[in-house]
Amino acid sequence: MKRITIKFLNNFSELQILAWLSFFIYIFYSLLFYKERTCYTDSAYYIFQLIEFDAIKGGLNRFGGYVPQIPTYILYKFGFSLKALLISFSFSYAFIQFLLFLLVHYLFKNKKVALSIVFIQILSMGKSFFHCASDTHLAITIALTLYAWLVFSLNKKDELKWYYLLLVSLLIVIFGVFNHLVFILLSGFLILYAWIEFKPKLFNMNFITLALAFILVFFVKFAFMETSGYEKQYLEQLKIAHKILLNLRSYYSLHFYVQYFNSHYLSTTICLLISTIILLNKRKNVEAILVVGYYVFMLLFSFVIYNQGDSDIMMERSFMGQVLIALLPLFLHIDDVKNQKIRNIILIYIGIISFSSFVRIYNNGNIYKERISYAYSLMHNNANRGIKKAVVDPSDIDMGKVEVPWAYAIETLFLSTIDKKLDQQTIYILPKSTSLNESTNNPDLFLCVHFWEIWNSNNLNNNYFKLNAEPYSKVKY
Numbered sequence: 001m002k003r004i005t006i007k008f009l010n011n012f013s014e015l016q017i018l019a020w021l022s023f024f025i026y027i028f029y030s031l032l033f034y035k036e037r038t039c040y041t042d043s044a045y046y047i048f049q050l051i052e053f054d055a056i057k058g059g060l061n062r063f064g065g066y067v068p069q070i071p072t073y074i075l076y077k078f079g080f081s082l083k084a085l086l087i088s089f090s091f092s093y094a095f096i097q098f099l100l101f102l103l104v105h106y107l108f109k110n111k112k113v114a115l116s117i118v119f120i121q122i123l124s125m126g127k128s129f130f131h132c133a134s135d136t137h138l139a140i141t142i143a144l145t146l147y148a149w150l151v152f153s154l155n156k157k158d159e160l161k162w163y164y165l166l167l168v169s170l171l172i173v174i175f176g177v178f179n180h181l182v183f184i185l186l187s188g189f190l191i192l193y194a195w196i197e198f199k200p201k202l203f204n205m206n207f208i209t210l211a212l213a214f215i216l217v218f219f220v221k222f223a224f225m226e227t228s229g230y231e232k233q234y235l236e237q238l239k240i241a242h243k244i245l246l247n248l249r250s251y252y253s254l255h256f257y258v259q260y261f262n263s264h265y266l267s268t269t270i271c272l273l274i275s276t277i278i279l280l281n282k283r284k285n286v287e288a289i290l291v292v293g294y295y296v297f298m299l300l301f302s303f304v305i306y307n308q309g310d311s312d313i314m315m316e317r318s319f320m321g322q323v324l325i326a327l328l329p330l331f332l333h334i335d336d337v338k339n340q341k342i343r344n345i346i347l348i349y350i351g352i353i354s355f356s357s358f359v360r361i362y363n364n365g366n367i368y369k370e371r372i373s374y375a376y377s378l379m380h381n382n383a384n385r386g387i388k389k390a391v392v393d394p395s396d397i398d399m400g401k402v403e404v405p406w407a408y409a410i411e412t413l414f415l416s417t418i419d420k421k422l423d424q425q426t427i428y429i430l431p432k433s434t435s436l437n438e439s440t441n442n443p444d445l446f447l448c449v450h451f452w453e454i455w456n457s458n459n460l461n462n463n464y465f466k467l468n469a470e471p472y473s474k475v476k477y
Contacts (some may be wrong), residue, residue, distance in 0.1 A: 004432050007024060009308045014347050018354060019115040023098050025358055026118060029365070030094035030132070031087065035152070035418075036368035038086040038376075039134040039411040042416050045449060046133055047089055048410045050076060051461050058133075061221065064142070068092045082464050085419040089338075093132040097121060100141050102145045110148040116324075116331040117141055119350065120255055122357040123271070124264045126364045127313040136317045139180035140324055146172045147190040147328075153206045162205055169213035182321050186299070187214075189294045189325055196286050200323050217458065224280030241304045252309030257319065263360065264316065267353040272326035278333050287329065295325045372415065374401040375408075378477055379416055379425055387475065388425040388468045391440055391447060394432055396476035405429035406450040413465065423468055440472035448473065 037043060042059075046069065049057035056073050058065040072088040080088075095116065099323075100368065105114035121137060126136060149172055151161055176183035191210065201205060237244070240276065248254050257265065272295055279288035298321050306318045330346075337343040378397075382390050402408060409428040416422045428447035446457040446467060457467045 015115050015331070015350070017109070018351055019101075019118055019345075020277055021362050022118045022122065022354055022358075023101065026122065027091065027094045027098060029129070029361060030090045033130065033365045034087045034090040034366065035372050035415070037093075037366060039372065039414050040130055040368070042131065043133040044407045044410045044414060047072070047085060047414075048448075051082075051085070051464055055456075059205060061291065062135055062179055064175045064177075065133065065138065067175070068096045068138070079463070081418075082414065085412065086418070090132055093138075096138065097141055104145055104148040108145075108148040108152040110151055112331045112334075113144055113148040113151070113328070116146055117326050117353060119331075120320075120324050120327050121143070122361065123327065123353060124268055124316065124320055125200050125357060126264060126316060126360045128317040128320070129361045130364065131313050131317065134317055135180035136182055136320055139176060139183040140320060141178060142172065142176040142185060143183050143186040143190060144324065144328070146176060146187055147194060150191065150194050150206060150210060151198075154194070154200065154204075155177050156436040162209060165206060165209040166213060169210045170216065173210075173213045173217045174339065176223055177214075182326075183265040183300065186243065186321055186324055189290070189298075190328075192290055192294075193287065193329075196290060201298050237305050237307065244304050244307050245300065248303060248307075251303070251307040253304075253306045253315070253318075256306075256309065256312070256315045257299075257303070260316070265319065265322075267356075268323050268326050270349075271323075271330055271353075274349075275326060275329040275333075278336060279329060282333065282336050285335075291325060291329055295322055298322045298325060314401075371401055371403060373426075374398065375415055376419070376422075378427055379412060379422055382425055382427070382475070383422060385473075385475075387473045388470055389426070389445075389447075389461065389472045390427045390475045391430060391472045392427060392475050393430050393475065397429060398477070402429065406431075409447055410449065413467075417464065424465060426467065428472070440474070443471055 030237060038047060046057055049055070050069065050073055054076075056066045058068045058069070070091065071092045072085050073235060075084055075088050101114050104110050104117070108144065117157065120140060122394045128137070129355050146169075149168060153165055153168075173187075176187065191207070195207065272292070274290050276292055279285075279291065299319075302321070309315065310318075334346060375425065378390075382388070399405065409426045412427045413424065416425045426446070431450045444456050444458050446455040446460065447453055448455045455467065457465075460467065
């Protein structure tokens with residue numbers, strides 16, 4: 001048995017073993033912290049809409065984000081409990097990363113790109129792990145999948161028919177473009193990198209079909225569909241980019257980056273330095289210039305777009321694209337490092353930063369556990385007072401523990417539903433400096449989210465939610 005195990009392990013490189021182990025931990029964390037990941041803002045709202053409308057919902061025209069919700073929707077159709085839906089939702093967003101890893105590794109036969117996927121995800125991740133419905137995380141992996149497909153098709157040369165090239169390219173581009181715009185930005189870098197590496201002819205069929213796929217998808221998206229809030233934000237902020245960059249020191253995006261540099265972005269910067277040295281040592285000067293230049297471009301882009309700031313969980317996510325640029329060349333060319341001692345040092349460093357990333361995620365998980373515990377303490381407080389529907393002003397609750405309040409009514413409804421010791425209840429936190437347009441004395445009122453407040457509790461899916469018919473109570477905590 002021991003010999004079989006050793007022989008099996010000998011078929012895997014150190015990076016492969018580390019990648020598989022990291023994916024196992026990543027998926028395990030998605031199950032361990034399922035409450036923290038699903039009873040939070042967008043995730044809670046998407047699950048709530050899935051239950052109430054019997055349909056998969058997501059951000060405006062970001063249909064790529066629907067795919068990870070399919071397993072949860074299937075469980076919902078078979079009548080599984082709310083707890084099962086929450087676990088499935090958290091798990092599926094992690095597991096789709098693993099499926100794309102398998103696709104790249106075994107179908108597109110690109111081990112190096114596949115191994116980079118999990119490390120690119122975790123390297124600057126902390127709080128953003130708990131925003132599991134984030135389109136950014138998935139968009140980054142789809143961009144890597146596109147690069148692996150491009151390299152695979154280039155290696156096949158004339159073996160693949162043009163319509164097959166176009167079909168697969170279209171599927172990946174649709175998945176990415178209708179997910180998040182960071183896919184487009186990273187695809188630009190990856191296509192340029194592939195062009196420089198492979199030095200194809202000017203009218204190479206692989207690049208032509210890929211360009212055609214992008215043109216077709218862009219035409220459909222921007223000619224016929226309304227742009228989302230994020231896309232409008234990009235366009236509006238880019239118009240004043242020069243003003244923002246000239247006064248960058250006064251904007252929150254730079255302050256956030258500096259504040260979290262040591263814990264989140266120092267390791268990325270070191271990986272960028274290692275990648276650049278490896279490329280220069282192999283006389284890949286153009287690639288090195290592209291990597292450093294595009295990294296700086298993406299960094300400045302994030303500074304501009306998110307200059308006004310957001311919650312820490314959203315700000316952390318906004319700087320994740322740079323990790324791909326810094327780390328991918330390292331994985332592509334680590335075998336070019338012939339000095340075994342230096343190569344071992346690099347591998348040890350990757351192992352160390354992977355371990356520290358998971359420690360960071362775990363520590364943040366404990367912070368979000370405290371957030372859940374605080375919500376339960378409020379609900380037990382309400383239960384002792386016989387309150388099932390509570391409305392509270394932001395000044396009368398610890399907003400530091402709430403963090404983001406707009407979906408708190410759904411989050412507390414979920415948490416009370418899956419806790420057998422509590423009757424179902426909900427806590428609605430009023431938006432700042434606003435008042436309700438409807439009386440809270442209506443016993444059938446359900447206050448949902450800030451941008452869609454007024455619901456009738458009788459219309460909620462009674463297979464999952466059975467709120468008592470009673471007026472809202474104004475409370476202070």
